[in-house]
Amino acid sequence: MTDAQDCTRIKMIDAAIKLFNAQGYSGTSVRDICHEANVNPALISYYFGSKKGLLESLLVQFFEEYLHILEETLAEQGEHCARQLLLTCLKRALIYQQENHHLSRFVHREITIDTMLVRELMSTYLMKEKHIFYHVLKRGMDQHEFKKQPIDFIIIQLRGMLTMPFLHPQYIREVHHLVSHEQYFINHYLQYLTQWVDSYLCIRTKVKVPTFVRATTV
Template identity: 50%
Template sequence: MLQTASLNAKERIIEAAVSLFNTKGFAGTSVRSIAQKANVNVAHISYYFNGKSGLLEYLVAWFYEGYLKVMERTCLSQDGLNARQSLSRLILDILNYQQEQRQLARFVYREVTLDSVLIREVMTTYLTKEKFYLSSLLEEGMKKGSFRKIPVAHFIIQLKSLLTMPYLHPQYMTEVLYLQPHESYFVKQYYHEMEIWLDFMLKENGPALSYV
């Protein structure tokens, strides 16, 4: 992240809000505390975001707009890659994106577990599109024989769990497992392990998957 002194008022508000939302939670963070940490007037938050709720909407949309751009870049520009290669590239790109936006990713992934009007809109606007991209890759792989037949919805559950775990629970990763998900070498090692998991799950000699 940039040094706070080099950021403009809007950027400082965003950085301060993400930090406070992660440590105190959205409900436990006041507009005044965000303004104080960002070294701006409270009125700036109303001006740029129309209050704390508007700031929340902005952060969630900002994260998922970037997330979907990563998916679109891989899924819509195949560059001669087959479904398996595209899925591998997509996983690495998502891991890198989450690593770059790790504080925002943690906050957004926590918020998505709640039931609210905003999150229902996120499900419809962003996560349904995410499902489309992932399902399309998996169905293409099965159609062309690159992947064995798999229950797509269950596979997506497992894939998303593996992708989000390090960034949803970084404190657990650091203090219990002694891993450093914020380090670039972690992404490389974790991606390698996910590649092994993909081969195990998608190849013809992988485990038998029940549809019952």
């Protein structure tokens, strides 16, 4: 693809994300997208086949990159403890969504609709995501880092915590007066997640006997 073609494609994708977010997928026409992107309507079929093809392309692109980040983290941090591995996954997943917050919002909303396409995405990408989290949590439990708890429920909770700020930026803004894709929010939220991992998942390390007590005993 030439630079000009790539640029046209990106312009159409940006216009689609903007309009899908504002009007919903069904409420947006091919004509709207091309008008917003200032391109010829014929180009939709050239680049994506149809509006549905464009939707599929957006969803697949989001999940491909997201899963790639998680898989890479798992591979490169193979020997780290489960706690560290999980925190790195959470951090990178947050940053990825922050960098693509308009797309994230649309994707998280769209996959709540029951269509054939969404089922396929579930059975490929979200199954993989589950297996990655399952692997990390199981390892933590086997190595006595994490308390034994029902893993499916932890993954459901984790997924809720990871997607909430990006699916619901408006709730967070209007009700809590916080802007969920800004850096200060991400930093504080990550601290909160770390604290959740430490106090909810991790087995507390045994209380150390303070040095002065041991000293007097000796």
